[in-house]
Amino acid sequence: MRILHVDTQKSFRGGEQQLLWLAVGLKKRGIETAVACIEDELYFRCKDSGIRVIKLSRNRLKNVYEIAQVSREFDILHAHASHAHTVCAFSKLLNKKPLIYTRRVDYKPKKDPITRFKYAMTDKIVCVARYVCEVLKHTVGIGNYEVIHSVTNTALEESVDSEKVKRIREQFHPLKIVGTAVALTEQKNIPNLIEAAEIILKKRSDVIFLTLGEGVLENRLKKMVEGKGVGERFLFLGFKKDIENYIKAFDLFVLPSDYEGLSGAVLNAMLLKTPVVSTDAGGLSEVVFNGETGSLVRRNNPEELAKAIETVLDDEDLRKRVVDNAYKLVKKNFSIDKMVESYVKLYNQLMEVKR
16 A cells, blocks of 8 residues: 655644654555655655655646656555645546545635535545534535544653753743744634733733744734733744743643644643643634633633633642643544554555455
8 A cells, every 4th residue: 555645835834743643653554655745844854754755846737747647656645735635636637546635724615616626536535623524514515524633742741851841931930831832823813812911911920921833923913912012921932843841831821723623732732731721713622621621712702711821820720630631631532543543544445445
């Protein structure tokens, strides 16, 4: 069985991390695996992990012909992002290969002819959360889907540097650290967190907010923070390669998103035993059970978000309960091995149909 994964994204975000974990897991099981992508972060990380990489051009039309040509030596195409899905669907006109698409976002797809075409050409849709499937079912009308949740690397907790965590905490001592780690894009709704922070910081001086990540909105968000007069207590630290040390140092992890599939950042926080406050975007309610594995609030509601943050910071019993429950949940249900096995089963099903 030979699998060609396709991802044409220019950045390395949660979806690319999931793809890399899957590719490495498949290789360990002796399944021939390659990743077709542009020469960017995913390309180099795959090479470093010993995964065969096929370099794509940055021209969308060329990508179709490139995939059509290279896919002849593979049994299954697996697209991991919307544009990659389009490329693979058109290449299927030439290569006739079975096509899987993993959809990681919860917003409604377009209703244009190209969208209808590419979903019609797809043999199996994989959704990273049940909520994503429901969105597709009520928009595109897709019924041929399967849920395979996004996961986290359970080895992440072993890579935590306790001395680095200690230094981060000492840097901001005696303040309580409320942090997030996301791309600075519209869907993550950092203004929601900024407004919640403003509410909290008007009442108390024992909290600091840290945002890790990069994105197109960075300058606009920094201006918003300064405009609200909370610049000294709401800091943007940029991209951090050792993200696990920062999340472990947080007293609380917050995800303020409007749109999500199933957040890997939330799963990371749970694995690292950092309590989570999250909006109910996308499939987050499938992992953040209010009062049990974290605190769940409505989207784009800064007042509710602020209240939940304060409650978790001040209630030690609640913090212990959600941390313990969340850790057990992630270890049991959201491991890389579980995801890889689910995909192997799906690939085998498609191979049987092909025969």
